Amino acid sequence: MSREPLLEIKGLRLDFSQEGKVIEAVRGADLKVFEGEILGLVGESGSGKSVTALSITGLQPKAASVRSGSIIFDGMELLGMTEEGLRKIRGAKISYVFQDPATSLNPVFTIGEQLIEAVTLHREASGAGAFDIAVSSLKDVGMPSPEELMHAYPHQLSGGMRQRAMIAMAISCKPKLLIADEPTTALDVTVQAQILDLLVKLKEDMKLTVILITHDLSIVSQVAEKTAVMQQGKIVEYGDTELVYRKPSHPYTKKLIDCIPRMGKG
């Protein structure tokens, strides 16, 4: 393992302060993500996984502040970078897909308008060029008849199609890292599987690196090469997914694995 990681988080500490009370959400998290792999980041609600992911590009909520640590992406230190600098990275090099595709799309604009916005923000394209890029990224995510979809409003699409549209938007600027925060939680099981397949396909086709955040270990076991388990603001387990499954070193990981329902048990 002498490769340089694409993203390295070292000793990240992050506090939430509200009305004088300080809550430590992330307490010294370390994480490495290598190019071209899918990392599953697992943990229960409130374990700090989402806020860790958001803080990579400075998107954490206003009440949260990073105390210490370092986040190195592609050789650049992201902590302490100006808002202007971070904005150039968001969407262009690191992009996000959020949990609920129903609310992540702006209801008053068409899919096309929103895709084109994402494209024109970072790529030197406008007008017809931006339209073509938007259509091709809809094709990349396996949408049937992408040209027609460009004129559709979010409420006209099903949940799975909306999430595909979100992913299309996220990959339209050819980012290096895609952070998917519970991308399948709001979807039903068959659509879940399609979205996961899509992530794997994108990883292979575009050499995309993916951080897949979820509370569902079974999802991670299907697609991720590496697994990190987060509990109470710390990464308690990190390694190859297979190893983590076979020989979990931390008692919390064992408990999580026991939570996966299996055929013939109980």
Next chain:
Amino acid sequence: MKNLNRLTVFGIIVVVVMAAAALFAPFIAEHDPGAIELGSVLMPPSAEHIMGTDSLGRDLFSRMVYGARISLSVGFVAVGISVIAGVIFGSLAGYYGGWIDSVISRFIDIMLCFPTFFLILATIAVLGPGIWNIMVIIGLTSWMGVARLIRAEILSLREREFVEAARAVGASDFRIITRHLIPNGLGPVLVSATLGVAGAILTESGLSFLGLGVQPPVPSWGNILTEAKSTLGIAWWITVFPGLAILITVLGYNLLGEGLREHFNPHRKQ
């Protein structure tokens, strides 16, 4: 269209007819609104002058039609100014929150403390009457409602995930406010603006009636009423027609606003 309320339809018709009258005033009015005809002073409504003539022999119908132009344009420009000011202040307060919100909200509270009409009177006393002054002053004293509305809308919208998604693709604050938040919060503003046009028309008429608004010989519904006051005992028509015009127009805008409010009401969309 089938679930359009009858009253809303009435409102739409009034608004459209009045707007058409204002737009096509030169084609509709048969006489020059300023032409003095001393031979036919204070004539009651007849085939020649369908609304009669005033104390200088000017055709009342023509003056009313040109007056619609003035009254409506005051209404629209004033509301335009108030909506722009309201949207700017309201979205800044709603989006940034914190001390910016506190400063803007307190400023709104302060502005709301002044009795608007007297503030307008005092300002006109300093700046002098005139149609442009009226528009600007009405606009700048009526933006607070819009600002509060849009602030409240944005306060709830900014927590929605599509805002976070927009930020995650690298959109700037300005872009998020103008492209994502304001278009989503515009419904209530449209309602308030429609009602605001009615209010502005009333204010303009009131000011013109007091002689502080649109100055003669330019006709506006308010100043026609002022001139009618002295001949009220002998020429009812000069008072009744502009009075009715104001009443019906304001009613029309209010009904349309009410209809729009119904339309945007989420509880009705089942």
